[in-house]
Amino acid sequence: MLILGIDPGTQILGYSLLQYEPDAKPQLLLMDVLYLKRIAEFKLRLRKIFDSTLRIIDGYHPDHLAVEAPFVGKNVQSMLKLGKAQGVAIAAALSRDLSYSEYEPAAVKQRVTGNGVASKEQVASVVRSIFDIDSQPRYFDATDALSVAYACYLEQTDPLSDVRKQLRTASHKRPHRASWSDFVSQHPEMKT
Numbered sequence: 001m002l003i004l005g006i007d008p009g010t011q012i013l014g015y016s017l018l019q020y021e022p023d024a025k026p027q028l029l030l031m032d033v034l035y036l037k038r039i040a041e042f043k044l045r046l047r048k049i050f051d052s053t054l055r056i057i058d059g060y061h062p063d064h065l066a067v068e069a070p071f072v073g074k075n076v077q078s079m080l081k082l083g084k085a086q087g088v089a090i091a092a093a094l095s096r097d098l099s100y101s102e103y104e105p106a107a108v109k110q111r112v113t114g115n116g117v118a119s120k121e122q123v124a125s126v127v128r129s130i131f132d133i134d135s136q137p138r139y140f141d142a143t144d145a146l147s148v149a150y151a152c153y154l155e156q157t158d159p160l161s162d163v164r165k166q167l168r169t170a171s172h173k174r175p176h177r178a179s180w181s182d183f184v185s186q187h188p189e190m191k192t
Helices: 042-060 076-095 105-113 120-130 140-157 161-172 180-186
Strands: 002-007 012-019 027-035 064-068 099-103
Touching (some): 002 042, 002 076, 002 140, 012 140, 027 140, 042 076, 064 076, 064 140, 076 099, 099 105, 105 120, 105 140, 120 140
Parallel strands (some): 002 064, 064 099
Antiparallel strands (some): 002 012
């Protein structure tokens, strides 16, 4: 199994390739960034993301794309731009019939470090340790992409992953009551 991890960005996009076999430690094949700051037009940056994602997919033939969801922060415009970068990467994957998963940043941090609010430095330190990476990459976007791929690997190899998802989904479901009169009719013992 080969997972392409992407940390979307419109200035710097991180990517990684993680390979694993059953009952074996995952292996890092590739980790780098796509530097987009020199491209002035936003639409040309999106085109570069699409073309580069296709080039990686066509060159390595991953089985799955793991992509980080845009972080919802104070700057809505930044979030929208990140969403476009993510969407373009997903569109490239879909154009090659590649399945994908989307991961919230806090969920990735929780799964990789055990702390949902870990810093980029902490995430980088953990993945560098797991994959025996000697030097700190120049940009955290690369280690963030690796952490997304690794979170996907952990989810895919966790035998209880499906059970946990069902429990989370079940805990968020509430019975729907259209009105107070519906509630009273459903609970006649509460009439006074």
